[in-house]
Amino acid sequence: MRRSGHLPRALALIGLLIAGPVFAVQPDEMLSDPAKEARARELSKGLRCLVCQNENIDDSNAALARDLRLLVRERIEAGDSDEEVLAYLVDRYGEFVLLKPGSGGWNWLLWAAGPLLFVFAAGTAAVYIRGRSRAAAPGEAGLSAEEERRLRDILDRQG
Template sequence: MLRSWRAQAPLIVLALAFAVLANLAAAVQPDEMLADPAQEARAREISKGLRCLVCQNENIDDSNASLARDLRILVRERITAGDSDEEVVDYLVDRYGEFVLLKPTSGGWNWLLWAAGPILFVLALILAGGYLRGRATAAPATEAGLSPEEQTRLKQILDEQG
């Protein structure tokens, strides 16, 4: 058993290497790439921060969706037209909305979304503390005994039965 494992080890390493390389290949097709390596590097860097609108949690370089391909081409067209990185991103945000960004900005009304979690957590802690403090200081519940009329009535019922 051990000998067969040692014989298969190089094949397993080779398969893992191919799997890693296939993952690194990404979805960018050769016909999309720019001839200038500096511009292509800029396009790749910009694409890392742009969300595929179909896959939603992948950047456009990793997605095989046709819309992601269109976005990759659009990024490269804007770069070739001479736009700066910020202008390319602003163009896409103007066209598709802030949803196209993998990391939305924290300005404008987005601050409310960023702050909602911590604010609600602090509010929950305050409410839980108030509740626990109220329980600790509350008077213990006492059993209400029977009134004298109820005791008399109970005694009559018990005497009738037995």
């Protein structure tokens, strides 16, 4: 009886898919100086892939992410400090390239929007609930004299 090799192949494929981001930084991109490569990797962790938008450039296989990785390494090789590399990228691509943008400038509005909307919603809910509790409960309107007479007539006929 022949055994098919589908299970080992499937497991190998799953392993490659899980380890995919590990292969994002290609060997030809790496710097020969381990200290500079470590700096490049640390900077790359905070830079957004402009294609994937929620991955850092080290985890992305997109061509633009590769270009950004190479650009970071070029700037480091040119002697730029970490701050200068980030400033260069922000000047070129805007603050969107940062995974964690600062809270200065107009960004304070984005940072404050969540808490402000929560406070507004809580205030609106409190005013609504308070207004409902103060509203007069609808009272039971009694039967008119005509309705009471008709009710008695109906009950007398049945009983």
